[in-house]
Amino acid sequence: MKFLHERLPNGLDVIAEVTDTALSTSIGFFVKTGARDETDAEWGVSHFLEHMVFKGTNDLSADEINRRFDWMGASANAFTSEEDTAYHAAVLPEQQIEATALLARMMRPALREDDFDTEKLVILEEIRMYDDQPPFGADDRCRATFFGHHPLARSVLGTVESIERMPVEVMRDYHRRRYSPANIVLCATGAVDFEALVSSAREWCGDWEPLAIPPRRAPLDLRASHAPTLELLTRPTSTLEYAVKMSRGPAGDDDDRFAAKLLAAILGDTSGSRLYWAMVDTGRAEQASCHHQDFLDAGMFATQLSCDPEDAEELLGMIDEVYRAAAEKGLDRREFEQNRNKLAGRWVLLGERPRRRLFDVGPEWAHSGDYRSVADDLRTIENLSLEDVHRVLARWPLHGTGSTVLAGPLPLDPSLETASEAQ
Amino acid sequence: MKQTLHSATLDNGIVLLGEDLPGLESVAVAFHTPAGAVHDGPGRCGLATLSGEMMLRGAGDRTSRDIVEILEGSGIQWAQSVSTSHASFAGAMVARQLPTALPIYADILRRPRLPDDELENARQMVLQNLAGTEDDPAHRAMSALRQLHYPHPLGMPSEGISADVEAIGVDDVRSFVRAHVVPRGMIIAVAGRIDWDDFVTRVEALFGDWDTDDASAVAIGSRGERVRFVPHDSQQTHIALAWSVPPYRHDASYEASAALSVLGGGSSSRLFSEVRERRGLCYSVSAGYHTLRDYASAICYSGTSAARAQETLDVMLAEIDRLPGTIEEAELDRVKSRAKSALVMQQESSAARAAWIARQWYHLGSVRSLAEELARYDRLNVASVEGWLAANRPAGLTIVSLGKEPLEVPREVSA
Numbered sequence: 019m020k021f022l023h024e025r026l027p028n029g030l031d032v033i034a035e036v037t038d039t040a041l042s043t044s045i046g047f048f049v050k051t052g053a054r055d056e057t058d059a060e061w062g063v064s065h066f067l068e069h070m071v072f073k074g075t076n077d078l079s080a081d082e083i084n085r086r087f088d089w090m091g092a093s094a095n096a097f098t099s100e101e102d103t104a105y106h107a108a109v110l111p112e113q114q115i116e117a118t119a120l121l122a123r124m125m126r127p128a129l130r131e132d133d134f135d136t137e138k139l140v141i142l143e144e145i146r147m148y149d150d151q152p153p154f155g156a157d158d159r160c161r162a163t164f165f166g167h168h169p170l171a172r173s174v175l176g177t178v179e180s181i182e183r184m185p186v187e188v189m190r191d192y193h194r195r196r197y198s199p200a201n202i203v204l205c206a207t208g209a210v211d212f213e214a215l216v217s218s219a220r221e222w223c224g225d226w227e228p229l230a231i232p233p234r235r236a237p238l239d240l241r242a243s244h245a246p247t248l249e250l251l252t253r254p255t256s257t258l259e260y261a262v263k264m265s266r267g268p269a270g271d272d273d274d275r276f277a278a279k280l281l282a283a284i285l286g287d288t289s290g291s292r293l294y295w296a297m298v299d300t301g302r303a304e305q306a307s308c309h310h311q312d313f314l315d316a317g318m319f320a321t322q323l324s325c326d327p328e329d330a331e332e333l334l335g336m337i338d339e340v341y342r343a344a345a346e347k348g349l350d351r352r353e354f355e356q357n358r359n360k361l362a363g364r365w366v367l368l369g370e371r372p373r374r375r376l377f378d379v380g381p382e383w384a385h386s387g388d389y390r391s392v393a394d395d396l397r398t399i400e401n402l403s404l405e406d407v408h409r410v411l412a413r414w415p416l417h418g419t420g421s422t423v424l425a426g427p428l429p430l431d432p433s434l435e436t437a438s439e440a441q
Numbered sequence: 442m443k444q445t446l447h448s449a450t451l452d453n454g455i456v457l458l459g460e461d462l463p464g465l466e467s468v469a470v471a472f473h474t475p476a477g478a479v480h481d482g483p484g485r486c487g488l489a490t491l492s493g494e495m496m497l498r499g500a501g502d503r504t505s506r507d508i509v510e511i512l513e514g515s516g517i518q519w520a521q522s523v524s525t526s527h528a529s530f531a532g533a534m535v536a537r538q539l540p541t542a543l544p545i546y547a548d549i550l551r552r553p554r555l556p557d558d559e560l561e562n563a564r565q566m567v568l569q570n571l572a573g574t575e576d577d578p579a580h581r582a583m584s585a586l587r588q589l590h591y592p593h594p595l596g597m598p599s600e601g602i603s604a605d606v607e608a609i610g611v612d613d614v615r616s617f618v619r620a621h622v623v624p625r626g627m628i629i630a631v632a633g634r635i636d637w638d639d640f641v642t643r644v645e646a647l648f649g650d651w652d653t654d655d656a657s658a659v660a661i662g663s664r665g666e667r668v669r670f671v672p673h674d675s676q677q678t679h680i681a682l683a684w685s686v687p688p689y690r691h692d693a694s695y696e697a698s699a700a701l702s703v704l705g706g707g708s709s710s711r712l713f714s715e716v717r718e719r720r721g722l723c724y725s726v727s728a729g730y731h732t733l734r735d736y737a738s739a740i741c742y743s744g745t746s747a748a749r750a751q752e753t754l755d756v757m758l759a760e761i762d763r764l765p766g767t768i769e770e771a772e773l774d775r776v777k778s779r780a781k782s783a784l785v786m787q788q789e790s791s792a793a794r795a796a797w798i799a800r801q802w803y804h805l806g807s808v809r810s811l812a813e814e815l816a817r818y819d820r821l822n823v824a825s826v827e828g829w830l831a832a833n834r835p836a837g838l839t840i841v842s843l844g845k846e847p848l849e850v851p852r853e854v855s856a
Contacts, residue, residue: 039463039464039465040464040789041464041785041786041788041789042785042786042789072708080718081709081714081718084707084708084709084713084714084718085709085771085775087707087708087709088707088708088709088710088775088776088778088779089709089771089774089775089778090778090782091778091779091780091781091782091783092782093782093783093786094708108786109782110782110785110786136719136720136721137721138721139721139722140717140721140723140724142746143677143721143722143723143724143744143745143746144724146676146677146746147677147724147725147744149676150578150675150676150677151576151577151578152573152576152577255674256576257572257573257575257576258569258572258573258575258576289509289513289519290509290510290513295506298566298569299505299562299566300562300565300566301561301562301563301564301565301566301567301568301569302565302569303569304569304570304572304573305573324569324573325569326572352510355514356510356513356514357513359513359514359515359516360513360514360516362516363515363516363517363518363534363535363538364516364518366466366467366516366535367467367518367533367534367792370464370465370466370467370789371789371790372789373786373789
């Protein structure tokens with residue numbers, strides 16, 4: 019496995035992790051833009067634009083793009099998050115040049131108004147689809163409360179209102195500013211012909227005009243550093259109650275982020291964790307889990323619970339007790355080692371799939387300008403000590419803090435609010 | 442592409458399958474026992490799922506915690522699932538851990554404790570999962586569709602029905618495991634960085650002396666009504682359609698799945714282009730091929746807001762009706778290209794290949810080589826697909842809609 023990097027004169031980074039034994043080539047354009055880069059008037063534009071990129075360029079129709087991907091046998095898609103917008107395709111190696119060219123051309127979309135109006139309907143359907151699904155908006159609301167005035171508070175899809183009122187000019191302007199070459203990384207993994215990749219980039223992206231990009235970091239203002247909060251979204255017809263809780267954790271540039279992921283696995287992985295044995299194995303909860311997520315300048319532990327509505331209050335209390343016991347009594351070496359091996363095993367399996375590696379290598383470079391091989395990550399995981407995990411617990415306690423949102427049949431109940439405030 | 446496949450059959454009927462994937466460090470193993478939901482029995486829908494869950498709750502001299510601790514402590518990613526036909530236990534790991542994993546799976550399959558005092562927890566776990574599916578409208582629509590379309594009990598939900606799960610006793614679980622977790626009909630598949638001879642020796646030592654009675658066959662009954670509306674308080678209406686096509690082991694299944702892929706397989710498919718791209722009616726719309734051993738279906742799905750659901754259904758039906766006689770060579774070329782590329786890329790995942798070779802054996806009684814599979818796609822042409830479609834026009838549709846208001850369904854499509 020080897021890593022290669024070249025920067026075009028206009029600032030576009032071209033990187034590749036080449037695996038000689040791979041059977042496929044994955045190619046992705048990672049644009050350093052997402053919901054956190056939007057203003058109120060632009061709320062939802064990053065994701066909406068991601069859809070519009072598939073609607074064609076001045077000389078390629080949407081049908082033509084779809085037909086070409088299918089003709090190549092590509093598995094192509096895109097996603098938008100708080101910090102990234104990515105367009106990717108996995109193909110057989112002989113299609114690398116064709117797939118790179120197509121993705122590159124798509125990065126300069128026509129953004130036609132009639133396409134914009136039709137696609138707006140699809141975006142509204144997507145918002146409605148998620149609104150009908152668990153956790154019924156609890157995640158978006160929790161993020162909004164937890165992040166407060168920080169730009170990460172913004173949900174990726176936007177709202178029905180923000181999408182409906184958005185004119186096409188807002189998107190065109192956003193695209194011009196954010197899709198500047200220095201704000202984009204072209205990344206490939208697997209069986210990559212790097213020379214061909216660079217020459218594709220020169221051919222299709224070399225004339226992209228460079229624009230200065232303002233810095234993304236925002237002053238930290240997380241309300242979660244204050245008293246815990248609890249909110250209820252009442253969904254009378256749902257069967258289960260869904261809870262999302264967010265509390266502070268190490269950010270993406272913090273060396274403790276790996277220890278934080280290990281801590282989250284010990285406490286709340288979807289199997290074999292403390293929450294699993296306490297609530298899922300016993301059938302008290304459908305789900306009770308915890309994971310760590312990091313961003314450029316913030317990090318969090320996200321806890322998810324789904325259970326019978328009448329058990330929600332008790333189980334939230336139990337989760338807090340699990341977290342408190344870990345902080346006060348510490349973790350034992352056996353569960354630490356079990357989970358470290360579990361994480362390492364997971365990394366090895368993910369690492370041998372180039373299609374999966376794309377989503378580690380691309381964003382890592384986009385965020386930090388660094389490359390980490392699977393071996394680098396494995397070494398970091400294997401070098402973690404119990405003390406590292408205890409330090410994370412001490413720096414970012416999970417108990418008695420955080421923003422919690424419940425969505426489900428529970429009616430507004432003042433006693434629940436008080437119970438949480440009293441912690 | 443060079444491919445090395447292995448197979449062996451133990452005296453007790455267990456079939457062993459293997460595939461070398463030399464580029465990988467990992468190995469994946471999967472045990473498929475013929476203890477699927479099809480054997481749940483009347484009033485016991487969910488028995489296979491509850492039994493599968495109980496099998497993990499202590500086996501041999503290990504408690505359920507011991508099992509999870511040793512698997513996860515060895516970096517083994519484990520999974521357990523129940524389908525219509527099988528209860529499956531699987532693990533993916535770095536190759537050197539395989540000798541640790543095999544004896545644990547042997548205990549789970551041959552020596553499950555099925556303890557009384559775990560039944561309530563296991564039952565509650567199954568019920569929690571069922572309650573979760575109640576909140577997933579797309580899942581509910583698809584589940585109702587399979588239940589109506591396939592003859593009973595082939596379409597019954599493997600996750601169970603709450604009232605039935607409530608009624609299951611520990612003796613039901615014990616007799617189910619005794620009757621259906623048996624060597625005959627069992628497939629053990631391994632793929633990745635394997636040493637086949639060593640694998641066979643180990644499996645022979647762990648499973649070779651296992652002998653039980655054969656499982657009994659299932660009586661197949663009749664199917665449900667053609668059209669059903671499921672009231673649900675949601676913003677979107679979910680539409681699911683099915684009609685019968687040949688099962689995978691039938692040669693014509695390639696023509697059938699190619700035709701369905703033209704209809705709704707990729708982003709250049711008819712349904713995606715017409716329903717989503719041109720009309721903006723929905724976020725998700727698709728058509729696909731779903732097969733059991735003796736029955737198979739074409740399945741179409743879309744979810745869209747209530748006000749536009751009728752138009753979505755009408756356009757979907759029009760596209761289905763328009764399909765025979767209109768397939769173009771370029772469309773079929775794209776379908777073939779997608780299928781072939783997916784097959785090759787599958788070789789990068791040991792778990793995907795272990796699942797694939799087991800599936801082939803279950804349906805065909807043999808494993809087709811990748812070269813043969815690719816050749817079958819190469820042989821497809823417009824004449825063969827159109828020929829099949831002309832003789833098998835989509836008809837007798839089962840139609841489920843789930844949402845606030847029922848949809849109008851033209852009588853002829855379900856006839």
